[in-house]
Each structure stands twice: as structure tokens, then as C-alpha cells.
Amino acid sequence: MNLGVLVSGRGSNLQAIIDAIESGKLQDRISIVISNREKAYAIERCKKHSIPYVVIKRKDFPSREEFERAMVDILKERGVELVVLAGFMSILTKTFLSAFPMKVINIHPSLIPAFQGLNAQKQALEYGAKITGCTVHFVTEELDNGPVIVQACVPVLDTDTEESLSERILSYEHRILPQAIKWISQGRVKVEGRIVKVEGAKY
Ligand code: GRF
Numbered sequence: 001m002n003l004g005v006l007v008s009g010r011g012s013n014l015q016a017i018i019d020a021i022e023s024g025k026l027q028d029r030i031s032i033v034i035s036n037r038e039k040a041y042a043i044e045r046c047k048k049h050s051i052p053y054v055v056i057k058r059k060d061f062p063s064r065e066e067f068e069r070a071m072v073d074i075l076k077e078r079g080v081e082l083v084v085l086a087g088f089m090s091i092l093t094k095t096f097l098s099a100f101p102m103k104v105i106n107i108h109p110s111l112i113p114a115f116q117g118l119n120a121q122k123q124a125l126e127y128g129a130k131i132t133g134c135t136v137h138f139v140t141e142e143l144d145n146g147p148v149i150v151q152a153c154v155p156v157l158d159t160d161t162e163e164s165l166s167e168r169i170l171s172y173e174h175r176i177l178p179q180a181i182k183w184i185s186q187g188r189v190k191v192e193g194r195i196v197k198v199e200g201a202k203y
Pocket of ligand 1: 008088107
């Protein structure tokens, strides 16, 4: 499958996809990476691995709609079949999502529906949760709450700081994001309303 990956920052999830492709675990290719921040470290990863990238910033467009249109145009031009949000810090509206219906996935650092929105790891700590985790889900207009494809549980330790918990969750993000891409690419993922079924999934 042709993947389009949208990033805003460090890009460790992008790296997990690159590694899975380079090691042959994924049969897919990254056709384009779009960053909405020019200083994103994710861009360095693209350069290192010769992956095409483009910077598209919201402030360069008069409206959100035109910003999203510009991203859609590039993704379509590159033949992208699945859009992966890997730490993309901008909300996508109908303009974008209607161009890729049920073809946009996101990784979120909590077990949704718990701890949606920003700073999910801090929210879990402050709530006193003993278990949290990460989720790959389809993106719908409801923020961080589309149909769940795969989740991983991560324990919260008494000694955790936001950093240590984030790091532990991240190591699971790097496993489940390539896993979800693989299932979708293999045509094994069926969506029935809110329910996602994966043919022959082994956990
Ligand atoms: C991850 O924690 C992801 O769950 C969240 O943003 C962070 C991105 O990290 N959506 P990275 O840029 O992939 O390293």
C-alpha cells in the first residue's frame, strides 16, 4: 500500500514504520511524509532514509479548509491509499476526512475512550489509573474517538513520572502502529459501525 504519514514532531512512530518496511515486516511504501512544522525532527528521519517529504503549514493558508485541501492534493497526487497520523498535532475536519473515508488512522497514547486529547499520559497519572496504554484507531470527526483497531495495555507504576510513563507507552506504540498498518494492508480489517474486526488476528 502507498502510505502517507503526517507528523509534527519527533517522529519516533514514523521511524517504527520505516524500520518495519526496511526489515521486510511491512510490504508497504511511504509515498510522502507531510509535516506541519518545519523544525520537526521527523524530517531528519526522512532525509536519512531518502523518503519524500513536504512541509505544509496552517499559517500559510487563509483557512483550515485550504490547508487541508493542500494536504489532500499532495496525498492524492502521490497515490496514497492509507493516511497515518503519527504525532500529527492538528485536528482534521470533514474537508480532509471525506477525501479518505475510513482510510485515516491515528496513534493515541491512552486506551481510548479514556484520556482523550492532549497530554494523555499526564491525565492517566493524575487520575491515578493503574493501567493505561495506547490505541490505533480510525480517524473520524470525533477527536481521538474513532473505531478502535488495536490497543495495548501498559501498567502505571507508583514511581512513574510523565516521562517514564510516556516512554513505556511509546515502546508499545511502536509495535501496534506497524501491526495495524499490516492488517489494513492485508485487507483483513472490516469496519462495522464502531466495531472493527480483524480476520485471524493473533495477540
Ligand atoms: C505519540 O505519543 C503519539 O501517541 C501521539 O504523539 C506522540 C508522537 O510521538 N499522538 P512521535 O512523534 O511519533 O515520536
